[in-house]
Amino acid sequence: MAQYTPMMQQYLKIKAEQKDAFLFFRLGDFYEMFFEDATKASQELEITLTSRDGGSNDRIPMCGVPYHSAENYIKQLVEKGYKVAICEQVEDPKSAKGVVKREVVQLITPGTVMEGSMLDEKENNFLASLSAFEDGTFAVSYNDLSTGENSVALITGGFDAALGELYSRPVKEVVVSSEFNEEHQEMLKERLGYTVSFEDETEVDEAFKSLVEDVHQEKLLVGFGRLLQYIQRTQKRTLDHLQPVKVVELKQYMTLDMYSKRNLELVETLRKGGKSGSLLSVIDKTITSMGARMLKKWMERPLLTPSAIKTRHEQVEGFLDQFMERETLRDQLTSVYDLERLAGRVAYGNVNARDLIQLRNSLRKIPEILTTLKQFQHPSIHELYEKIDPLQEVKELLETSIADDPPMTIKEGGLIQDGFNDQLDEYRDASRNGKQWIAGLEQKERQATGIKSLKIGYNRVFGYYIEVTKANLRYLPEGTYERKQTLTNAERFITPELKEKESIILEAQEKSVDLEYQLFLEVRDQVKAYVQQLQHLADQISRIDVLQGFAQVAESNSYVRPTYDTDRIIDIKQGRHPVVEQVLKGETFVPNDIYMNEETDVLLITGPNMSGKSTYMRQLALTAIMGQMGCFVPCEEASLPIFDQIFTRIGAADDLVSGQSTFMVEMLEANHALSHATENSMILLDEIGRGTSTYDGMALAQAIVEHIHEHIRAKTLFSTHYHELTSLEEDLKRLKNVHVRAEEYEGNVVFLHQIKDGPADESYGIHVAKLADLPVTLIDRATSLLEHLENNNAKTEVAASLSDEEQLSLFVEEPKTEKKEAPSGENELEKHLESLNLLEMTPMDAMNELYQLQKRIKS
Structure with a gap:
């Protein structure tokens, strides 16, 4: 280190202790960074990279940010996953002997953020x-x-x-x-x-x-x-x-693995990754930010205890029954700030006067909220009322101490109200009277000298002064004014009288600011003694906010209170998907019943793509989650068992991080469900086996269904395009076939989105391709291929009962008529299409193949 200056040696020593963080090294009014920190920070923050002489032969890379605006730069780095070590000057530079002493006073990391602007x-x-x-x-x-x-x-x-x-x-x-x-x-x-x-x-x-x-x-x-x-x-x-x-105790809550949370889009969507379109976006009718956080916690951990579920439902019912009182409560909650984080800032020591004003204004609203809660008739709401302490003593302290419009900083005065402290009032009186005296002196000097432009000003370096333009200097009496500063167009003076008053005013101002700061710290410490009570109050207000939000969404969307029993019966009348019904534009959502009695463990769902199989499956899972978190549910009537776990395999996606294919991810997720599910669980499996050959996939799908039926007995919805599996209803007594109804009309398929008993009679894959606007010639060719394959399949089934000669005659093809030569491009496409074995593909793969063909034709 000998090659560096003492200050750079100090920097390097501190940096060695903070290797995994950007070191914000305080130099005057800036936080500076050096060496690799500077180079990387200049790129990440898009700020200018400079250099300085650090005592070595080479100049040292350097960049910096103003300390008063550093928060925004720190936020950018932390949001990118970096850590920032704040290194401050911990002694007065005026009294320092040598290099000013510096220490890291805080390490800000993504998980230890406290500043409100950096938090969601x-x-x-x-x-x-x-x-x-x-x-x-x-x-x-x-x-x-x-x-x-x-x-x-x-x-x-x-x-x-x-x-x-x-x-x-x-x-x-x-x-x-x-x-x-x-x-x-x-x-x-x-x-x-x-x-x-x-x-x-x-x-x-x-x-x-x-x-x-x-x-x-x-x-x-x-x-x-x-x-x-x-x-x-x-x-x-x-x-x-x-x-x-x-x-x-995780056994007290429904288990939702990360696959299910992702597939069910509870808090964010798969496509956009944002909240819009998720279940949370539909049911979040909270008013306060702390209420929104509690709602998300409830969604992450749905309840398993019947009594706890019942309590939440009764409270929602209590809020739902009285519309006017609920609207009054919602209006009152809009004035309640984030009590939970305000309490944290008080205890942590980074609270400012404006934070305390927010706390005061929030506490002002608590008596009004209590009055409104008392007007609800339901006993469960009275229980909420009785748990609230309005903390009147804290409110009164803040009412009398903190100024109504304080500054952001806490070391420049203006924090404390008049009348709170006698000594502070005396300092303020001296300061205010002194300023009035200054204004009077200015008028007196103008009259005495006849100089109308004469003015008395102040700055921190020179204090108070009398300023006279150079054109008017000849009017000043000799011997009275002492020169203090020369400007380009004016001179500044001091008089003995002004000098004496300046001392009194500045001393009063300085002592006033210092005293205000001390008084503010005392008030903060007094509030700090109530942090636990504030946290309890925040918890109760959050709970009230979530429950009234549940009542609000129930009323807006016609949700009903579910009932629970121990008979493992699912009986949902006219069930709806809570998200899909909100995003349909100009269309009406088609509701469906779901019924699974004690004798039914598996619903095998068949039907075409786009018909609503996945929606039907998801809405059952979302209904169960909503009910067990305390919310009412989207249907006309619901009786449900309490599910301990929900497992889903819906949708197809490669795991690029671990290098696993769609089919491998599918098998891993299926294995996770089969390994952990119990008879009290719910399993949703959509198109299992489609990532491999038809016979492989069909065999796996059947084996999985049989395993669930025989060994797990979880309530299971299993959708498939393998129509051959519908015959399992004959052998598996607790399996039932249902299908999504579709009809053909004038050569087109119409999806009715209705769930009916029994298997689907067709797949309608080519009809879906037609809806996707593939070329007519391609659709015709696919139809011809399908007829040919189905005909051959029918022949194979008939052949099993015929003689060798009769079997052979079935497969002798008719002589082909001579075709005109088509253009080379069409020949190429036709040959490619003939080489495809569409029926050996999953419907989605066949669709993708046909779509690629469509693109080639158009090009």
């Missing part, structure tokens, strides 16, 4: 830790630093189950030990897109022992200890807002 207000920002044990179990711990929420869970289903658990939560960063499996690390990074950090310490600090009083499993303590150590190491401050750890 409707989503948690979880930091997670994942700990692996020799018996194959995993401990998962969660912390949302912005709210103080902590939870832990033990995963027994291996790494895939741990991945599924993480996938279900809005996790931004995962902490593991340095010895954690490298292949698993890569999967966390590449497959789920997490920032992976390392921490080997696993002891829970004595100061936080109270957080883990309810945690009795050593594995969970190890997992949370790792998480807590990482937070302490990166945040470098007290964490008084951390809530007691909640042990999540």
Whole structure:
């Protein structure tokens, strides 16, 4: 290091401790970056890369951002998965002997963000830790630093189950030990897109022992200890807002693996990846951001306990029954800010005066909300009312202390109201009177000198001054004015009288600002003592918000309260898909019944593509999830069992990360369902076996159906284009055939989207191709091929009962008539089409092949 200047040596020493982070090194009014940090940051942030002399022979790459606008730059880096170490000057440069002392005061990572502008207000920002044990179990711990929420869970289903658990939560960063499996690390990074950090310490600090009083499993303590150590190491401050750890017993909640969450599009869509078009977008009628976060948690973990489900449904019913009171409540909730994150900022120490004004305004609304809740008749709403503490003492403190329109910063004054502190009032009086005296002096001097343009001004460097233009200097009396500063067109002066008053005014202003800052810290600390009560209040308001939102969506969309029994009977009258019915433009959604009694475990669904098989399957799963999370459901009547798990294989997609084909992904997902499902589970399988040859696929599909029927007995919806499987109804007593109705009309297929008993009589694949506007000649040729293949198939079936000579005569082809020579291009296409064995393909593959042919014809 000897070749570098002392300041650069200091930088390099600190940077060596922050190797995996951008080091924002404070120099005056800028955060500077050097060497590789500078080069990379200039690219990521699109800022100018410069250089400076650091004492070595070569100039050092450098770039920087103003400290007052650094938050936006930090946000950009963190959103890209980077970490940022904030290195501040921790001593006054005026009193420093040599290089100013600097230290890293905070490490900002994707999972430890606290600033509101960097957070999604409707989503948690979880930091997670994942700990692996020799018996194959995993401990998962969660912390949302912005709210103080902590939870832990033990995963027994291996790494895939741990991945599924993480996938279900809005996790931004995962902490593991340095010895954690490298292949698993890569999967966390590449497959789920997490920032992976390392921490080997696993002891829970004595100061936080109270957080883990309810945690009795050593594995969970190890997992949370790792998480807590990482937070302490990166945040470098007290964490008084951390809530007691909640042990999540996963057996109390419906299990939804990451395949099912993705396929059912619960919180985001498969195509666009956004919220629009998801189940969440339809049922989210919350008003507050903390309510929106709670709704998502409920969706991630639907309930299994009948009494808990019943309680939520009764509360929704209570809100649904009284429209006017519910509308009043919704209006009141619009004035409630994010109490949960405000409490976190108070405890964390980064709250400002405007945050406290938001807290005050929110607390002002709580008495009104209580009055409205009291007007509801249902006993379950009264229970919500009784759990709310309005925290009147906190509201009164903020009413009397914080100014109504305070500045963003907390060190420039203007934070505290008049009348809150006597000493502050005295300083302010001196300052205000002094300024009035200054205004009076200006008028007096103008009259005495006759200089109308004379003015008294102030700046931080020179203090107060009298400014006179050079053209008017001759009018000044001699000996009274002392020259202070010379400008191009004017001179600035001071008088003994002004100098004396300046001292009084500036001293009062300085002391006033310092005192205000101290008073603000005292108020903040007083509020901090109520953080746990504020968190409890936030939880209750969030719950009320979610439940009234459920009532709102039930009324708007005609949802009904489901009933539950233990007879494993599904009886849904006129069921609808909650999302599809909202996005149909100018069309009416066709509802369908779903009935599966104790004697029916498998519905085998046949019918053409685009007819609604997948919609029918998905709407059953979504109805079950909605009901068990506490929401009413889209139908006229619903009686359901409580499902412990839902497994889906719907849609086709390659797993590019792990290099697995569509068919391999299909088999892996099917295996996951078959390995973990119970008789209380739901399984949805769509077109299993289509990624291989017809006979392979058909054999696999039949074997899977038989395995579920004989060994699992889960309620299963199995859609297929293998019509041969419909004969299974004769051998499998708990399997029932249903089909999606379609009709031919004037040579075209009309999809009626109605589910009827029995198997489908046709596939209508060529009709679907016709709807896709493939060339007429191609459609005709496909029809001819289909007739030929079906005819040969019929001949084969007849031949089994005939003699050799009779069999041979069946397959002797008629003499071909001579055809005119077609253009070369048409010959080429016709030969290609003849070479295709369309019936050996899945319908989707055949469609794709015909579509490619269409493109070639058009070109």
